[in-house]
Amino acid sequence: MEQNYIKPPVEIRYADELKTLRDNDNGKKPENWLLSPKAVRTFILGGEVDTPEGKVKIPRKFYGNDALVERCIITLAGSRGLMLVGEPGTAKTMLSELLSAACCGVSTNTVQGTAGTTEDMIKYSWNYALLLAKGPCREALVPSPLLVGMEKGIFARFEEITRTPAEIQDSLISVMSDQILNIPELGDEGLVQAKRGFNIIGTANTRDKGVNEMSGALKRRFNFETVEPVSDVSLEKEIIIREAENMAKAGHIDCPVDTDVAELLAVTYHELREGKTSEGTVVEKPAAVMSTAEAVSVYYQTISHAWYYGDGTADLGILTENLLGAVCKENKDDLEKLKAYFRTAVKEKAKKVGGAWKEYSKTASLLR
Numbered sequence: 001m002e003q004n005y006i007k008p009p010v011e012i013r014y015a016d017e018l019k020t021l022r023d024n025d026n027g028k029k030p031e032n033w034l035l036s037p038k039a040v041r042t043f044i045l046g047g048e049v050d051t052p053e054g055k056v057k058i059p060r061k062f063y064g065n066d067a068l069v070e071r072c073i074i075t076l077a078g079s080r081g082l083m084l085v086g087e088p089g090t091a092k093t094m095l096s097e098l099l100s101a102a103c104c105g106v107s108t109n110t111v112q113g114t115a116g117t118t119e120d121m122i123k124y125s126w127n128y129a130l131l132l133a134k135g136p137c138r139e140a141l142v143p144s145p146l147l148v149g150m151e152k153g154i155f156a157r158f159e160e161i162t163r164t165p166a167e168i169q170d171s172l173i174s175v176m177s178d179q180i181l182n183i184p185e186l187g188d189e190g191l192v193q194a195k196r197g198f199n200i201i202g203t204a205n206t207r208d209k210g211v212n213e214m215s216g217a218l219k220r221r222f223n224f225e226t227v228e229p230v231s232d233v234s235l236e237k238e239i240i241i242r243e244a245e246n247m248a249k250a251g252h253i254d255c256p257v258d259t260d261v262a263e264l265l266a267v268t269y270h271e272l273r274e275g276k277t278s279e280g281t282v283v284e285k286p287a288a289v290m291s292t293a294e295a296v297s298v299y300y301q302t303i304s305h306a307w308y309y310g311d312g313t314a315d316l317g318i319l320t321e322n323l324l325g326a327v328c329k330e331n332k333d334d335l336e337k338l339k340a341y342f343r344t345a346v347k348e349k350a351k352k353v354g355g356a357w358k359e360y361s362k363t364a365s366l367l368r
Protein backbone atom coordinates (compact mmCIF):
# COMPACT_ATOMS: atom_id res chain seq x y z
CA MET A 1 0.00 0.00 0.00
CA GLU A 2 2.56 2.46 1.28
CA GLN A 3 4.78 2.48 -1.80
CA ASN A 4 1.89 3.56 -4.04
CA TYR A 5 2.15 7.06 -2.65
CA ILE A 6 4.77 9.55 -3.74
CA LYS A 7 5.44 10.87 -0.27
CA PRO A 8 3.66 9.11 2.57
CA PRO A 9 3.30 11.25 5.70
CA VAL A 10 6.05 10.84 8.27
CA GLU A 11 3.76 8.96 10.68
CA ILE A 12 3.13 6.29 8.03
CA ARG A 13 6.63 6.23 6.60
CA TYR A 14 8.18 5.69 10.03
CA ALA A 15 5.23 3.89 11.67
CA ASP A 16 7.40 0.98 12.87
CA GLU A 17 10.01 3.24 14.46
CA LEU A 18 7.34 5.36 16.15
CA LYS A 19 5.67 2.21 17.52
CA THR A 20 8.95 0.87 18.88
CA LEU A 21 9.66 4.20 20.55
CA ARG A 22 6.16 4.42 21.97
CA ASP A 23 6.09 0.85 23.31
CA ASN A 24 9.39 1.34 25.09
CA ASP A 25 9.05 4.91 26.25
CA ASN A 26 9.34 5.50 29.96
CA GLY A 27 10.31 9.16 29.83
CA LYS A 28 8.20 12.02 31.21
CA LYS A 29 5.52 13.10 28.74
CA PRO A 30 3.70 16.40 28.31
CA GLU A 31 -0.07 15.88 28.47
CA ASN A 32 -1.57 14.46 25.26
CA TRP A 33 1.81 13.78 23.64
CA LEU A 34 2.39 10.34 22.18
CA LEU A 35 6.08 10.28 23.00
CA SER A 36 8.26 11.79 25.69
CA PRO A 37 10.63 14.60 24.65
CA LYS A 38 13.48 12.08 25.06
CA ALA A 39 11.88 9.67 22.61
CA VAL A 40 11.04 12.50 20.18
CA ARG A 41 14.70 13.45 20.26
CA THR A 42 15.76 9.87 19.50
CA PHE A 43 13.28 9.71 16.61
CA ILE A 44 14.70 12.85 14.99
CA LEU A 45 18.37 12.64 15.91
CA GLY A 46 18.72 8.86 15.99
CA GLY A 47 19.86 6.54 18.74
CA GLU A 48 19.10 3.20 20.31
CA VAL A 49 15.95 1.99 22.02
CA ASP A 50 16.04 -0.72 24.66
CA THR A 51 13.29 -3.21 23.88
CA PRO A 52 12.56 -6.59 25.53
CA GLU A 53 14.03 -8.19 22.38
CA GLY A 54 17.25 -6.16 22.58
CA LYS A 55 18.47 -2.83 21.28
CA VAL A 56 16.78 -1.33 18.22
CA LYS A 57 18.58 1.30 16.18
CA ILE A 58 16.70 4.43 15.15
CA PRO A 59 18.44 6.24 12.27
CA ARG A 60 19.09 9.96 12.34
CA LYS A 61 16.79 12.05 10.18
CA PHE A 62 17.83 15.65 10.78
CA TYR A 63 21.53 16.51 10.61
CA GLY A 64 23.14 19.57 12.07
CA ASN A 65 22.25 21.36 15.22
CA ASP A 66 21.10 18.85 17.86
CA ALA A 67 20.63 21.54 20.52
CA LEU A 68 18.21 23.36 18.20
CA VAL A 69 16.08 20.22 17.95
CA GLU A 70 15.97 19.89 21.74
CA ARG A 71 14.96 23.54 22.09
CA CYS A 72 12.20 23.05 19.52
CA ILE A 73 10.81 20.09 21.47
CA ILE A 74 10.86 22.03 24.74
CA THR A 75 9.15 25.03 23.11
CA LEU A 76 6.40 22.79 21.80
CA ALA A 77 5.79 21.35 25.26
CA GLY A 78 5.08 24.90 26.46
CA SER A 79 2.44 27.37 25.41
CA ARG A 80 4.42 29.46 22.94
CA GLY A 81 4.45 28.55 19.28
CA LEU A 82 7.57 27.42 17.41
CA MET A 83 8.73 29.37 14.35
CA LEU A 84 11.39 27.75 12.17
CA VAL A 85 13.05 30.31 9.95
CA GLY A 86 15.91 30.03 7.51
CA GLU A 87 17.13 29.80 3.95
CA PRO A 88 15.19 27.61 1.54
CA GLY A 89 15.95 23.90 1.64
CA THR A 90 17.33 23.78 5.17
CA ALA A 91 14.79 21.12 6.25
CA LYS A 92 12.39 23.43 8.12
CA THR A 93 9.38 21.64 6.69
CA MET A 94 10.98 18.26 7.27
CA LEU A 95 11.72 19.11 10.90
CA SER A 96 8.21 20.41 11.51
CA GLU A 97 6.74 17.22 10.03
CA LEU A 98 9.01 15.03 12.14
CA LEU A 99 8.11 16.95 15.30
CA SER A 100 4.38 16.80 14.61
CA ALA A 101 4.39 13.10 13.76
CA ALA A 102 6.45 12.20 16.82
CA CYS A 103 4.57 14.34 19.35
CA CYS A 104 1.00 14.03 18.03
CA GLY A 105 1.01 11.17 15.50
CA VAL A 106 -0.20 13.56 12.77
CA SER A 107 1.99 15.63 10.47
CA THR A 108 -0.68 16.58 7.96
CA ASN A 109 -2.72 19.06 10.00
CA THR A 110 -1.35 21.93 7.93
CA VAL A 111 -2.20 25.34 6.56
CA GLN A 112 -0.12 26.21 3.51
CA GLY A 113 0.56 29.93 3.54
CA THR A 114 0.20 31.67 0.19
CA ALA A 115 -0.61 35.19 -0.96
CA GLY A 116 -4.19 33.91 -1.32
CA THR A 117 -4.58 32.51 2.22
CA THR A 118 -7.67 33.97 3.86
CA GLU A 119 -8.82 34.22 7.46
CA ASP A 120 -11.38 31.44 6.79
CA MET A 121 -8.54 29.07 5.95
CA ILE A 122 -6.91 29.84 9.28
CA LYS A 123 -10.05 29.78 11.44
CA TYR A 124 -13.12 28.10 9.96
CA SER A 125 -15.43 28.18 6.99
CA TRP A 126 -18.85 26.77 6.15
CA ASN A 127 -20.32 24.05 4.01
CA TYR A 128 -22.76 26.37 2.31
CA ALA A 129 -25.29 23.69 1.27
CA LEU A 130 -25.59 22.60 4.92
CA LEU A 131 -25.54 26.17 6.14
CA LEU A 132 -28.51 27.02 3.91
CA ALA A 133 -30.37 23.85 4.84
CA LYS A 134 -29.79 23.85 8.59
CA GLY A 135 -28.51 27.28 9.53
CA PRO A 136 -25.26 27.79 11.44
CA CYS A 137 -24.56 24.56 13.33
CA ARG A 138 -21.54 22.37 14.09
CA GLU A 139 -22.40 20.08 11.21
CA ALA A 140 -22.16 22.93 8.71
CA LEU A 141 -18.86 24.15 10.10
CA VAL A 142 -15.66 23.34 8.19
CA PRO A 143 -12.88 23.55 10.75
CA SER A 144 -9.43 24.78 9.75
CA PRO A 145 -6.33 22.82 10.74
CA LEU A 146 -5.94 25.34 13.56
CA LEU A 147 -9.37 24.52 14.94
CA VAL A 148 -8.75 20.79 14.51
CA GLY A 149 -5.51 21.17 16.44
CA MET A 150 -7.23 23.05 19.26
CA GLU A 151 -10.05 20.53 19.57
CA LYS A 152 -7.87 17.43 19.39
CA GLY A 153 -4.94 18.77 21.36
CA ILE A 154 -2.47 18.29 18.52
CA PHE A 155 -0.13 20.58 16.57
CA ALA A 156 -1.24 22.69 13.64
CA ARG A 157 1.51 23.42 11.13
CA PHE A 158 1.57 26.72 9.31
CA GLU A 159 3.87 26.47 6.31
CA GLU A 160 5.47 29.54 4.73
CA ILE A 161 3.60 31.83 7.09
CA THR A 162 5.19 35.02 5.74
CA ARG A 163 3.77 34.41 2.27
CA THR A 164 0.38 35.20 3.84
CA PRO A 165 -0.53 38.90 4.22
CA ALA A 166 0.39 40.15 7.70
CA GLU A 167 -3.20 41.08 8.61
CA ILE A 168 -4.30 37.52 7.88
CA GLN A 169 -1.42 36.06 9.89
CA ASP A 170 -2.56 38.23 12.77
CA SER A 171 -5.73 36.21 13.18
CA LEU A 172 -3.47 33.75 15.02
CA ILE A 173 -2.74 36.27 17.75
CA SER A 174 -5.95 35.89 19.73
CA VAL A 175 -5.79 32.10 19.54
CA MET A 176 -2.20 32.06 20.70
CA SER A 177 -2.83 34.52 23.53
CA ASP A 178 -6.08 33.16 24.93
CA GLN A 179 -6.01 29.60 23.57
CA ILE A 180 -9.62 30.21 22.61
CA LEU A 181 -11.34 30.60 19.25
CA ASN A 182 -14.76 32.14 19.14
CA ILE A 183 -17.29 31.20 16.45
CA PRO A 184 -19.96 33.86 17.01
CA GLU A 185 -22.39 32.24 14.55
CA LEU A 186 -22.72 29.22 16.87
CA GLY A 187 -23.82 31.28 19.85
CA ASP A 188 -23.17 29.61 23.23
CA GLU A 189 -21.61 26.59 21.58
CA GLY A 190 -19.21 28.72 19.64
CA LEU A 191 -16.43 28.94 22.18
CA VAL A 192 -13.66 26.49 21.32
CA GLN A 193 -10.96 26.08 23.93
CA ALA A 194 -7.62 24.60 23.02
CA LYS A 195 -6.97 21.20 24.59
CA ARG A 196 -3.62 20.48 26.16
CA GLY A 197 -1.14 19.33 23.55
CA PHE A 198 -2.19 21.97 21.04
CA ASN A 199 0.51 24.15 19.59
CA ILE A 200 1.55 25.78 16.34
CA ILE A 201 4.70 25.17 14.30
CA GLY A 202 5.28 27.85 11.70
CA THR A 203 7.92 27.87 8.99
CA ALA A 204 9.16 30.95 7.19
CA ASN A 205 11.63 31.32 4.43
CA THR A 206 14.08 34.18 4.76
CA ARG A 207 14.59 34.42 0.99
CA ASP A 208 11.17 34.70 -0.64
CA LYS A 209 9.58 37.17 1.71
CA GLY A 210 11.30 38.12 4.92
CA VAL A 211 10.24 37.34 8.46
CA ASN A 212 9.95 41.08 8.87
CA GLU A 213 6.64 40.72 7.15
CA MET A 214 5.31 39.40 10.47
CA SER A 215 3.80 41.80 12.99
CA GLY A 216 5.67 42.33 16.24
CA ALA A 217 2.63 41.14 18.18
CA LEU A 218 2.63 37.79 16.38
CA LYS A 219 6.40 37.42 16.59
CA ARG A 220 6.22 37.75 20.37
CA ARG A 221 3.97 34.70 20.55
CA PHE A 222 6.53 32.42 18.92
CA ASN A 223 9.93 31.16 19.90
CA PHE A 224 12.10 31.62 16.82
CA GLU A 225 14.70 29.07 15.77
CA THR A 226 16.94 29.67 12.77
CA VAL A 227 17.77 26.55 10.83
CA GLU A 228 21.14 26.99 9.15
CA PRO A 229 22.33 25.15 6.04
CA VAL A 230 24.45 22.09 6.78
CA SER A 231 27.96 23.42 7.27
CA ASP A 232 29.89 20.16 7.05
CA VAL A 233 30.63 18.79 3.57
CA SER A 234 30.72 15.16 4.66
CA LEU A 235 27.33 15.56 6.38
CA GLU A 236 25.91 17.14 3.27
CA LYS A 237 27.24 14.24 1.24
CA GLU A 238 25.60 11.81 3.66
CA ILE A 239 22.25 13.62 3.33
CA ILE A 240 22.47 13.58 -0.48
CA ILE A 241 23.20 9.86 -0.50
CA ARG A 242 20.54 8.94 2.05
CA GLU A 243 17.78 11.07 0.54
CA ALA A 244 18.56 10.01 -3.02
CA GLU A 245 18.60 6.37 -1.91
CA ASN A 246 15.17 6.78 -0.35
CA MET A 247 13.82 8.52 -3.43
CA ALA A 248 15.34 5.90 -5.73
CA LYS A 249 13.85 3.10 -3.65
CA ALA A 250 10.43 4.73 -3.75
CA GLY A 251 10.73 5.26 -7.52
CA HIS A 252 11.94 1.65 -8.09
CA ILE A 253 15.24 2.91 -9.46
CA ASP A 254 17.87 0.36 -8.72
CA CYS A 255 21.10 2.31 -9.33
CA PRO A 256 24.05 1.77 -7.02
CA VAL A 257 24.87 4.91 -5.04
CA ASP A 258 27.91 6.64 -6.47
CA THR A 259 29.62 8.20 -3.49
CA ASP A 260 32.14 10.01 -5.71
CA VAL A 261 29.36 11.84 -7.52
CA ALA A 262 27.65 12.70 -4.22
CA GLU A 263 30.98 14.08 -3.01
CA LEU A 264 31.46 16.27 -6.11
CA LEU A 265 27.99 17.69 -5.64
CA ALA A 266 28.30 18.22 -1.90
CA VAL A 267 31.61 20.04 -2.37
CA THR A 268 30.28 22.13 -5.29
CA TYR A 269 27.20 23.19 -3.34
CA HIS A 270 29.14 23.86 -0.19
CA GLU A 271 31.83 25.94 -1.85
CA LEU A 272 29.43 27.99 -3.99
CA ARG A 273 27.27 28.65 -0.91
CA GLU A 274 30.28 29.72 1.15
CA GLY A 275 31.97 31.65 -1.66
CA LYS A 276 35.26 29.93 -0.87
CA THR A 277 36.91 26.64 -1.81
CA SER A 278 38.59 24.22 0.57
CA GLU A 279 41.91 25.45 -0.86
CA GLY A 280 41.03 28.98 0.19
CA THR A 281 40.28 30.36 -3.30
CA VAL A 282 37.51 32.93 -3.28
CA VAL A 283 34.67 32.13 -5.68
CA GLU A 284 31.67 34.27 -6.54
CA LYS A 285 28.45 33.13 -4.90
CA PRO A 286 25.55 32.58 -7.30
CA ALA A 287 22.35 34.49 -6.56
CA ALA A 288 20.46 31.18 -6.68
CA VAL A 289 19.84 29.27 -3.48
CA MET A 290 22.48 26.58 -3.13
CA SER A 291 20.45 24.38 -0.80
CA THR A 292 21.00 20.77 0.18
CA ALA A 293 17.50 20.04 -1.09
CA GLU A 294 18.57 21.25 -4.57
CA ALA A 295 21.72 19.14 -4.41
CA VAL A 296 19.60 16.07 -3.60
CA SER A 297 17.39 16.83 -6.56
CA VAL A 298 20.36 17.25 -8.96
CA TYR A 299 21.78 13.93 -7.81
CA TYR A 300 18.44 12.17 -8.13
CA GLN A 301 17.92 13.57 -11.64
CA THR A 302 21.34 12.24 -12.59
CA ILE A 303 20.74 8.71 -11.35
CA SER A 304 17.23 8.69 -12.87
CA HIS A 305 18.80 9.55 -16.20
CA ALA A 306 21.34 6.76 -15.77
CA TRP A 307 18.54 4.32 -14.94
CA TYR A 308 16.21 5.14 -17.82
CA TYR A 309 18.69 6.09 -20.57
CA GLY A 310 22.06 4.81 -19.50
CA ASP A 311 23.64 1.68 -18.02
CA GLY A 312 22.86 2.64 -14.42
CA THR A 313 26.15 4.49 -13.90
CA ALA A 314 25.87 8.21 -13.11
CA ASP A 315 27.19 10.29 -16.00
CA LEU A 316 29.11 13.41 -14.95
CA GLY A 317 28.08 15.29 -18.10
CA ILE A 318 24.44 14.80 -17.14
CA LEU A 319 25.28 15.86 -13.59
CA THR A 320 26.77 19.13 -14.86
CA GLU A 321 23.79 19.77 -17.12
CA ASN A 322 21.43 19.21 -14.20
CA LEU A 323 23.58 21.49 -12.05
CA LEU A 324 23.39 24.14 -14.74
CA GLY A 325 19.59 23.95 -14.73
CA ALA A 326 19.42 24.15 -10.95
CA VAL A 327 21.88 27.00 -10.47
CA CYS A 328 21.09 29.20 -13.44
CA LYS A 329 17.32 29.31 -13.27
CA GLU A 330 17.02 32.61 -11.45
CA ASN A 331 19.74 34.83 -12.78
CA LYS A 332 21.71 34.88 -16.05
CA ASP A 333 24.89 36.02 -14.27
CA ASP A 334 24.94 32.77 -12.35
CA LEU A 335 26.07 30.95 -15.47
CA GLU A 336 29.28 33.02 -15.53
CA LYS A 337 29.81 32.32 -11.84
CA LEU A 338 29.37 28.59 -12.37
CA LYS A 339 31.75 28.66 -15.34
CA ALA A 340 34.29 30.54 -13.24
CA TYR A 341 33.95 27.94 -10.46
CA PHE A 342 34.76 25.18 -12.95
CA ARG A 343 37.68 27.19 -14.42
CA THR A 344 39.26 27.72 -11.01
CA ALA A 345 38.14 25.37 -8.24
CA VAL A 346 37.17 22.30 -10.24
CA LYS A 347 40.28 22.56 -12.42
CA GLU A 348 42.48 22.88 -9.35
CA LYS A 349 40.91 19.85 -7.71
CA ALA A 350 41.22 17.87 -10.95
CA LYS A 351 44.99 18.47 -10.75
CA LYS A 352 45.37 17.95 -7.02
CA VAL A 353 42.82 15.29 -6.17
CA GLY A 354 42.31 13.71 -9.59
CA GLY A 355 39.81 10.85 -9.78
CA ALA A 356 36.23 11.90 -10.52
CA TRP A 357 37.25 15.59 -10.36
CA LYS A 358 39.24 15.13 -13.60
CA GLU A 359 36.22 13.90 -15.49
CA TYR A 360 34.02 16.54 -13.81
CA SER A 361 36.40 19.27 -14.96
CA LYS A 362 36.10 18.07 -18.56
CA THR A 363 32.32 18.65 -18.46
CA ALA A 364 32.87 22.43 -18.12
CA SER A 365 32.30 22.79 -21.90
CA LEU A 366 28.63 21.88 -21.32
CA LEU A 367 28.12 25.08 -19.37
CA ARG A 368 26.64 27.35 -21.99
Ligand SMILES: Nc1ncnc2c1ncn2[C@@H]1O[C@H](COP(=O)(O)OP(=O)(O)OP(=O)(O)O)[C@@H](O)[C@H]1O
Nearest residue numbers: 062063064088089090091092093094205243292293
Ligand atom coordinates in the same frame (compact mmCIF):
# COMPACT_ATOMS: atom_id res chain seq x y z
N1 LIG B 1 19.97 19.42 8.10
C1 LIG B 1 19.38 18.54 7.29
N2 LIG B 1 19.18 17.28 7.71
C2 LIG B 1 18.57 16.38 6.91
N3 LIG B 1 18.12 16.64 5.67
C3 LIG B 1 18.29 17.88 5.20
C4 LIG B 1 18.93 18.89 5.98
N4 LIG B 1 18.97 20.03 5.27
C5 LIG B 1 18.36 19.76 4.10
N5 LIG B 1 17.96 18.47 4.05
C6 LIG B 1 17.31 17.85 2.88
O1 LIG B 1 16.61 18.87 2.21
C7 LIG B 1 15.25 18.50 2.02
C8 LIG B 1 14.43 19.78 1.97
O2 LIG B 1 13.96 20.16 3.15
P1 LIG B 1 12.65 21.03 3.35
O3 LIG B 1 11.72 20.97 2.20
O4 LIG B 1 12.14 20.59 4.67
O5 LIG B 1 13.31 22.47 3.40
P2 LIG B 1 12.66 23.85 3.79
O6 LIG B 1 13.63 24.47 4.72
O7 LIG B 1 11.27 23.66 4.25
O8 LIG B 1 12.70 24.61 2.41
P3 LIG B 1 11.74 25.78 1.89
O9 LIG B 1 12.15 27.01 2.65
O10 LIG B 1 12.09 25.86 0.43
O11 LIG B 1 10.34 25.36 2.15
C9 LIG B 1 14.96 17.54 3.13
O12 LIG B 1 13.90 16.68 2.82
C10 LIG B 1 16.28 16.80 3.21
O13 LIG B 1 16.34 15.87 2.19
Ligand SMILES: [Mg+2]
Nearest residue numbers: 092093094203
Ligand atom coordinates in the same frame (compact mmCIF):
# COMPACT_ATOMS: atom_id res chain seq x y z
MG1 LIG C 1 9.42 24.34 3.57
